[in-house]
Each structure stands twice: as C-alpha cells, then as structure tokens.
Amino acid sequence: MPDARTIAASPEAAPTAAPAASVPFGPDRNGIVIDIDAVDLERNGSTLLDGVSATVRAGEHWTLLGPNGAGKSTLLSIVGAHVHPTRGTATMLNHRMGRVDVFELRRHIGHVDPRHPVRGRMTMLDVVLTGITGTVLMKPRWEPTDEELERAHAQLSVLHVDGRADADWSVLSQGERGRTLIARALMPDPELLLLDEPATGLDVAAREQLIASIDAVHKARPDLSSVLVTHHLEELPPSTTHAMLIGHGRIMATGPVDDVLTTERVSRAFEFPIEIGRNGSRWTATAAR
Numbered sequence: 109m110p111d112a113r114t115i116a117a118s119p120e121a122a123p124t125a126a127p128a129a130s131v132p133f134g135p136d137r138n139g140i141v142i143d144i145d146a147v148d149l150e151r152n153g154s155t156l157l158d159g160v161s162a163t164v165r166a167g168e169h170w171t172l173l174g175p176n177g178a179g180k181s182t183l184l185s186i187v188g189a190h191v192h193p194t195r196g197t198a199t200m201l202n203h204r205m206g207r208v209d210v211f212e213l214r215r216h217i218g219h220v221d222p223r224h225p226v227r228g229r230m231t232m233l234d235v236v237l238t239g240i241t242g243t244v245l246m247k248p249r250w251e252p253t254d255e256e257l258e259r260a261h262a263q264l265s266v267l268h269v270d271g272r273a274d275a276d277w278s279v280l281s282q283g284e285r286g287r288t289l290i291a292r293a294l295m296p297d298p299e300l301l302l303l304d305e306p307a308t309g310l311d312v313a314a315r316e317q318l319i320a321s322i323d324a325v326h327k328a329r330p331d332l333s334s335v336l337v338t339h340h341l342e343e344l345p346p347s348t349t350h351a352m353l354i355g356h357g358r359i360m361a362t363g364p365v366d367d368v369l370t371t372e373r374v375s376r377a378f379e380f381p382i383e384i385g386r387n388g389s390r391w392t393a394t395a396a397r
C-alpha cells in the first residue's frame with residue numbers, strides 16, 4: 109500500500125476528492141472558466157510544468173502551441189481534470205481541483221483525445237452516445253432516449269458526418285473518427301471543449317473540413333470556451349481568439365492571438381527562426397531565411 113507521502117505527491121487526480129458541489133459548473137462571476145494559478149507539475153523527478161498561470165473566459169477559443177515535449181498535453185490533462193498539479197491551483201468551471209469530485213467536473217468538460225480507445229464493435233453513433241454516459245463502451249442495459257438520439261444525430265450533422273452514423277468504427281477514416289470524437293465530446297453539452305491535436309493524421313481535405321467543423325461548433329455555441337493543442341499554425345481555426353506559447357514547461361507568451369503569434373515570439377518558443385504570415389483568416393509558418 110502506498111504511504112501518505114506517496115499519495116500526497118501523486119499527480120493523478122483522486123476520483124473522490126471532495127463532496128459533490130452545490131455551486132453550478134460554469135463561468136465564475138467574472139466570466140472565467142479556466143483559472144490556472146502558479147502551477148508546477150513534477151513527475152519522476154522532472155519538472156514538466158513550471159509556474160504556469162492561465163485565465164480563459166467564457167466564449168474564448170485558445171490555442172496552446174509549442175515544440176515537442178513542451179508540456180502542452182500535460183497542461184491539457186490538468187485542465188481536463190485528469191491530473192492534479194504538484195503545486196499551485198487549477199480551477200475549472202468555478203470548481204477547484206482537490207475540492208471537487210473530478211468525475212463530476214469531467215462530465216462538464218468535453219475532451220477530444222485522438223488516443224480515445226474504442227473497443228469492440230461500435231458504430232459511429234454508438235461512440236457519440238458514449239459521450240452521454242462518459243464511458244468508452246456502451247453502458248450495459250443503457251438505452252438512449254429519443255431526445256438523446258436526436259441530439260447525437262444533430263451533432264453529427266453539424267460536423268457533416270451524419271450520413272455515416274451507422275458505419276462501424278473500424279471502417280471509419282481518420283477524419284470521420286476525429287469528427288465523431290468531437291460530436292461525442294459535445295454530447296453532454298459541455299461548457300468547455302479541449303481538443304488535443306485533433307488534425308493529427310488527416311489529409312489536407314479532411315483537415316480543412318475539420319477546421320470548418322470546429323468553426324461551425326464555435327458559431328453554434330457562442331458561450332462554449334475551447335482550448336486546442338497543436339504544433340501546426342496552419343491548423344488553427346479562424347475562430348481562434350487567444351494563444352499561449354509554451355516551451356520547456358514554461359509560458360513563453362500569452363494573450364490575444366495576433367499579439368502572440370508573431371515571428372519573434374514563435375521563433376523564440378520553438379528555438380528556431382520561423383516566419384509567421386497570414387493568409388486571409390489563417391496563419392502560415394515557414395522557416396525564416
């Protein structure tokens with residue numbers, strides 16, 4: 109059995125940390141949905157996050173950018189209430205980690221994880237419906253209501269894949285899977301949507317459709333806030349409002365997207381000369397000559 113010191117130092121989110129909350133899950137009275145304050149995360153003797161602070165308000169769409177190993181997914185796992193900070197505080201939807209049942213908190217956060225493990229025979233619609241139960245598999249003896257079925261189809265329709273609702277997961281393309289996972293994450297009607305490299309492995313057409321779908325979701329749900337992790341500026345939806353650059357577990361720049369995504373700041377974060385450009389509502393990044 110682990111001793112008390114091991115438990116206290118464990119970064120894994122304890123499932124039953126505190127009594128059920130009476131405060132509703134949503135923005136606080138200042139409209140803040142994510143409040144990360146002076147967060148450090150240590151694992152196996154390494155510092156993965158070092159003094160990270162971030163504030164996200166309702167309706168903002170953030171991107172978290174940085175080189176491989178910078179700490180992006182680690183930060184997203186704290187915001188998704190999967191990992192506790194070693195030091196500092198993480199408050200999402202007006203509930204601080206350590207004082208809230210993380211399972212309850214997670215039900216209000218849509219998390220699109222490209223490594224989502226679908227098992228057994230499931231259709232696209234089945235996978236979307238598991239967003240209601242918060243499970244990987246269809247819950248035994250659980251049946252969706254007509255309203256839930258209608259909502260699942262409506263989500264797939266916004267993402268332009270409703271025609272494939274009955275297709276088996278095993279035959280879906282990467283792009284169809286990506287959009288299925290977004291629809292799944294939206295099923296509980298979350299206040300916060302986290303997207304971890306949603307365009308990984310997509311061809312250019314599927315990537316463009318995905319970006320258009322994310323924009324459509326932002327338009328359909330103006331109160332929704334989102335955080336999208338990527339390495340590629342070309343993958344940023346035009347609806348992106350803010351950006352954070354992260355390097356070696358530290359924040360390098362944060363603020364409105366046009367202030368942060370500059371040639372100088374991006375080059376510093378990636379430790380490589382990169383020229384940032386705009387192509388209409390999109391961003392480009394090329395090696396500076």
Ligand SMILES: Nc1ncnc2c1ncn2[C@@H]1O[C@H](COP(=O)(O)OP(=O)(O)OP(=O)(O)O)[C@@H](O)[C@H]1O
Pocket residue numbers: 151152154156174175176177178179180181182183339
């Ligand atoms: N359990 C762990 N123990 C020690 N180091 C870890 C652990 N988990 C992650 N790391 C390290 O933490 C650093 C940050 O990892 P993270 O996955 O957050 O980076 P990232 O910015 O998302 O990277 P990528 O762009 O490559 O996905 C990496 O160097 C990784 O090897």
